[in-house]
Amino acid sequence: MPEQQLRNEAPGLAVLDGADVFVLVDNVSDALSSVPDDVTSEFDNLMEAGAESFSGDGFCFACFGISLMVTGRIGDQMRTILFDGGPTGLAVEHNAPRLGIDMAAVEAVVLSHGHIDHAGGLPAALALITAANGGRPVPVHVNPEMFLHRGERLDNGDVYPLEDIPSVEVLEEAGGQVENDPEPRLLLDGMFYLSGEIPRTTSYEKGIPVQVKRNAAGTNWKPDPWVMDERYLAVNVRDKGIMVFTACSHAGLINVLIHARDTFAPTPLFGVMGGFHLAGKIFEAIIPETVSDLEEFDLKVIVPGHCTGWRAVHRMVDTFGESIVVPSAVGRRHLF
Numbered sequence: 124m125p126e127q128q129l130r131n132e133a134p135g136l137a138v139l140d141g142a143d144v145f146v147l148v149d150n151v152s153d154a155l156s157s158v159p160d161d162v163t164s165e166f167d168n169l170m171e172a173g174a175e176s177f178s179g180d181g182f183c184f185a186c187f188g189i190s191l192m193v194t195g196r197i198g199d200q201m202r203t204i205l206f207d208g209g210p211t212g213l214a215v216e217h218n219a220p221r222l223g224i225d226m227a228a229v230e231a232v233v234l235s236h237g238h239i240d241h242a243g244g245l246p247a248a249l250a251l252i253t254a255a256n257g258g259r260p261v262p263v264h265v266n267p268e269m270f271l272h273r274g275e276r277l278d279n280g281d282v283y284p285l286e287d288i289p290s291v292e293v294l295e296e297a298g299g300q301v302e303n304d305p306e307p308r309l310l311l312d313g314m315f316y317l318s319g320e321i322p323r324t325t326s327y328e329k330g331i332p333v334q335v336k337r338n339a340a341g342t343n344w345k346p347d348p349w350v351m352d353e354r355y356l357a358v359n360v361r362d363k364g365i366m367v368f369t370a371c372s373h374a375g376l377i378n379v380l381i382h383a384r385d386t387f388a389p390t391p392l393f394g395v396m397g398g399f400h401l402a403g404k405i406f407e408a409i410i411p412e413t414v415s416d417l418e419e420f421d422l423k424v425i426v427p428g429h430c431t432g433w434r435a436v437h438r439m440v441d442t443f444g445e446s447i448v449v450p451s452a453v454g455r456r457h458l459f
């Protein structure tokens with residue numbers, strides 16, 4: 124795509140006075156570690172929401188997946204998007220009320236890609252949102268390539284299936300108003316940018332080599348390494364720049380950041396938060412190149428979560444330091 128075209132792809136993205144992100148679901152529970160001033164810990168958030176004691180039932184559930192509540196602020200106007208729903212309604216239903224999250228504030232839902240660890244909790248989240256907002260349907264942004272039967276080819280040649288994500292019908296029954304469109308778009312009066320397809324340009328980010336897909340008839344598993352349905356979310360924060368939210372980075376973290384940089388230039392990238400998918404033998408092998416190439420973006424904040432894995436987190440902390448790298452954990456709130 125010509126550079127000029129990329130630069131004009133999101134001309135209307137609003138400049139926010141700030142963005143506030145609640146980690147509703149993440150793999151990690153880390154309520155005790157101290158956090159920087161612009162982050163509040165799970166314990167602080169539970170107490171703020173009214174928890175009167177440290178009760179066993181009161182802590183957040185951490186589980187394999189991610190769900191972020193992203194609120195953009197301009198003056199006293201606040202608009203909120205739910206970015207993914209984690210793997211199961213159990214986590215969303217447990218965590219949201221304990222954290223005091225106002226589900227009625229969610230005006231749009233974005234699903235990053237068609238994997239169950241991001242989509243399984245969406246029906247429950249939609250039910251909570253519509254129960255809280257008086258039954259108003261909520262736009263749910265997806266794209267057609269998400270709705271595949273997917274699996275993983277094992278070493279012995281068998282296919283281990285991945286649970287299908289909730290269908291368009293299930294999402295609509297739960298209160299969603301599904302917008303099934305592959306193109307990039309601005310959401311909520313231009314306060315948020317949802318990307319389109321992310322070009323694969325680096326030599327070493329190769330998707331999920333073992334992933335396979337099959338057709339609706341359930342026959343014919345075929346290679347499906349690229350996860351081309353993956354999208355990222357971005358906001359533009361005044362005096363900081365573009366904050367990128369990438370839920371699983373199957374496009375490759377560096378490919379995501381290259382696309383974001385080219386899309387929003389000359390506005391600089393400020394930071395990135397989400398799952399960077401650098402865990403597992405295939406992906407751990409590309410940690411050195413990824414972290415090395417990450418340096419060129421000069422990010423001011425890096426929040427690795429979900430599928431990033433401890434080896435990549437350690438490497439990033441070693442390279443960029445604790446003032447930039449703040450690992451994600453369930454129940455935390457980040458201010459940008």
Ligand SMILES: [Fe+2]
Pocket residue numbers: 188238240241370371398429430
């Ligand atoms: Fe994931």
